[in-house]
Amino acid sequence: MTDQQIISLFHARDERALSEVSARYAALCMRVVRRHLRSTEDAEECVSDVMMKLWQQIPPAEPVNLEAFIVTLAQRTAIDKARRMQAQKRGGTAPASLEALGDSLAARETVEDAVHHRLLTAAVECFLDALSDDDQTIFVERYHNETAPRDIARKFGLSGVHVRKSLMRTRRRLKAFLKEEGLL
Incomplete structure (x- = not known):
């Protein structure tokens, strides 16, 4: 199945899109995530978060290159998770909640x-x-x-x-x- 067909499944809100993405890009996503997270459990959770974000962001997002879109999303999600975990170690929770808010605001991509x-x-x-x-x-x-x-x-x-x-x-x-x- 091509990337465009997978994107069409996302637009149709067909859950097969997630299984296709998982079959095709889960290993790549895991490699990207593991660069930022040490624990296998955290990495697996992060990959699940990436899949959820994909479901939420397509549509309205129209990725030209699905692989690049997924890699970018995986990097950002892993970095955010690593920062939240680091903030928890230091006893801080405000930066983590601000980062989560920033993600939801940044997800609204304008035409420009x-x-x-x-x-x-x-x-x-x-x-x-x-x-x-x-x-x-x-x-x-x-x-x-x-x-x-x-x-x-x-x-x-x-x-x-x-x-x-x-x-x-x-x-x-x-x-x-x-x-x-x-x-x-």
């Missing part, structure tokens, strides 16, 4: 936000296409796949310094490019 997001995505893709194969691979490994620089270096037989410098230069060029395009 959606248009800006699409323009930004297109600009970044254009920028990545103009990069050398090495720079593009390193950048995508780091920021899309969330691979640590030392792991990238090991994977491609490069030095850690080379990877970090490449990432720094590429970030600077991306920032300049986005400013030129009027997106920053």
